[in-house]
Amino acid sequence: MVSRKYLEEWDKNYFWHPFTQMKVYREEENIIVEKGEGVYVYDIHGRKFLDGVASLWCNVHGHNHPKLNRAVEEQLKKIAHFTTLGASNVPAIVFAKNLVDITPPKLTKVFYSEDGAEAMEIAIKIAYHYWHNKGEKQKNRFITLSEAYHGDTIGSVSVGGINIFHEKYKPLLFDVYKMPSPYREAVKLVGREKALDYDTTLLLIEEVEEFVFKHHQEIAGFVLEAGVQGAAGILPFPRGYLKEVRRICDEYNILMIVDEVATGFGRSGSMFACEREGVEPDIMALGKGITGGYLPLAATVVSDEIFNEFLGEFGEAKHFYHGHTYTGNPLACSVAIANLEVFEEEKTLTKLQPKIKLLQEKLEGFWELKHVGDVRQFGFMAGIELVRDKETGEHFPYGERTGFKVAKMMIERGIWVRPLGDVMVVMPPLAITEGELEWFLDTMKECISLL
Numbered sequence: 027m028v029s030r031k032y033l034e035e036w037d038k039n040y041f042w043h044p045f046t047q048m049k050v051y052r053e054e055e056n057i058i059v060e061k062g063e064g065v066y067v068y069d070i071h072g073r074k075f076l077d078g079v080a081s082l083w084c085n086v087h088g089h090n091h092p093k094l095n096r097a098v099e100e101q102l103k104k105i106a107h108f109t110t111l112g113a114s115n116v117p118a119i120v121f122a123k124n125l126v127d128i129t130p131p132k133l134t135k136v137f138y139s140e141d142g143a144e145a146m147e148i149a150i151k152i153a154y155h156y157w158h159n160k161g162e163k164q165k166n167r168f169i170t171l172s173e174a175y176h177g178d179t180i181g182s183v184s185v186g187g188i189n190i191f192h193e194k195y196k197p198l199l200f201d202v203y204k205m206p207s208p209y210r211e212a213v214k215l216v217g218r219e220k221a222l223d224y225d226t227t228l229l230l231i232e233e234v235e236e237f238v239f240k241h242h243q244e245i246a247g248f249v250l251e252a253g254v255q256g257a258a259g260i261l262p263f264p265r266g267y268l269k270e271v272r273r274i275c276d277e278y279n280i281l282m283i284v285d286e287v288a289t290g291f292g293r294s295g296s297m298f299a300c301e302r303e304g305v306e307p308d309i310m311a312l313g314k315g316i317t318g319g320y321l322p323l324a325a326t327v328v329s330d331e332i333f334n335e336f337l338g339e340f341g342e343a344k345h346f347y348h349g350h351t352y353t354g355n356p357l358a359c360s361v362a363i364a365n366l367e368v369f370e371e372e373k374t375l376t377k378l379q380p381k382i383k384l385l386q387e388k389l390e391g392f393w394e395l396k397h398v399g400d401v402r403q404f405g406f407m408a409g410i411e412l413v414r415d416k417e418t419g420e421h422f423p424y425g426e427r428t429g430f431k432v433a434k435m436m437i438e439r440g441i442w443v444r445p446l447g448d449v450m451v452v453m454p455p456l457a458i459t460e461g462e463l464e465w466f467l468d469t470m471k472e473c474i475s476l477l
């Protein structure tokens with residue numbers, strides 16, 4: 027066992043952390059996690075923290091779950107990995123069938139990868155290649171939304187729209203058509219109170235439809251998150267927006283590509299967020315909660331209509347030229363199977379409903395705080411936007427790291443959170459109890475009030 031002193035030193039000397047300003051990180055004291063139990067994690071000094079962001083939005087049933095542990099252990103005794111390029115393995119087959127059973131009926135074929143960004147890369151490549159195989163080679167552009175986030179690889183960044191992350195890489199990206207962010211545009215047009223109304227959707231969708239009417243011949247797919255722009259700061263779509271996009275895609279022969287990486291596996295209150303509007307996408311990207319937060323796995327699930335366009339004799343070279351070393355990894359797939367079983371056994375979705383309601387009630391109380399400019403909820407996720415001036419909506423300067431200041435106070439009180447800029451994020455594992463959720467929100471409120 028390496029001593030704590032060396033761990034702290036080596037962490038700062040050798041480990042380049044994701045989305046982290048390492049100069050600042052190296053000046054601070056950081057949490058090095060050693061173990062987890064339920065919704066809590068323990069660091070190398072034995073300090074205990076509530077996991078307030080579900081390990082970056084992926085943990086579902088808690089850490090160190092006996093059934094999920096067992097699934098990995100049992101599979102490990104058989105085989106850890108074997109390629110799925112032209113061969114197969116047992117858990118990958120079973121989980122593909124499981125996914126097809128629970129995703130919208132139209133989606134029948136599963137393409138595996140390891141992370142959400144890859145699932146989206148694959149979605150984009152499949153959509154492009156589909157039209158190519160159909161002989162409609164002019165359909166090679168994508169419609170995307172401002173403020174979208176689909177991951178950090180070059181293709182996923184190309185369809186993303188968060189300036190602070192994406193602007194720098196512009197010369198490396200392919201061109202897309204960008205529509206306004208539904209929530210941001212809605213607030214601008216009708217104000218916060220009416221932003222999520224169905225009438226607002228109709229207002230927004232007019233511009234979208236006008237654009238599609240002019241350009242549909244060159245559009246391969248419409249790419250969007252499943253009802254909420256997560257990384258942008260939890261920005262929900264107005265009611266009916268997804269459904270209207272589905273209608274437009276049907277009318278103008280465009281593939282609807284829905285990114286359920288953040289919303290999938292219960293986070294929205296349903297297994298998948300698109301169920302809430304009865305929408306069946308043509309392509310759906312899944313990740314994060316897919317293994318309950320255990321192992322890297324993602325999936326791009328597509329319709330028969332799409333899959334069939336890739337069928338042909340070998341010499342026709344119509345097949346999908348894409349794959350990764352660990353595609354369909356048996357350990358990851360076995361824990362993904364167990365994850366779904368736990369949803370059933372623990373009645374996770376049923377038990378989640380009162381927690382969503384409690385979250386809603388507790389969020390009401392944040393409006394009274396001097397530095398809270400907006401409070402947004404989508405299922406079991408929420409964003410509380412901090413502002414310097416409530417009246418004008420003026421933000422704190424970026425360099426002040428106000429969100430991080432609040433996070434730091436919460437960490438001192440035993441709750442680990444990671445804000446999105448100055449948006450405080452509420453995203454605990456679905457397994458959190460109502461009592462723990464109240465403590466979480468009361469603590470967050472107290473810390474914001476201390477600003």
Ligand SMILES: *Cc1c(COP(=O)(O)O)cnc(C)c1O
Pocket residue numbers: 140141142143144146175176177178251256257285286287288289313314
């Ligand atoms: C997190 C996220 C991704 C990227 O997933 P990674 O596993 O981090 O690559 C893509 N889309 C959405 C909506 C996400 O929230």
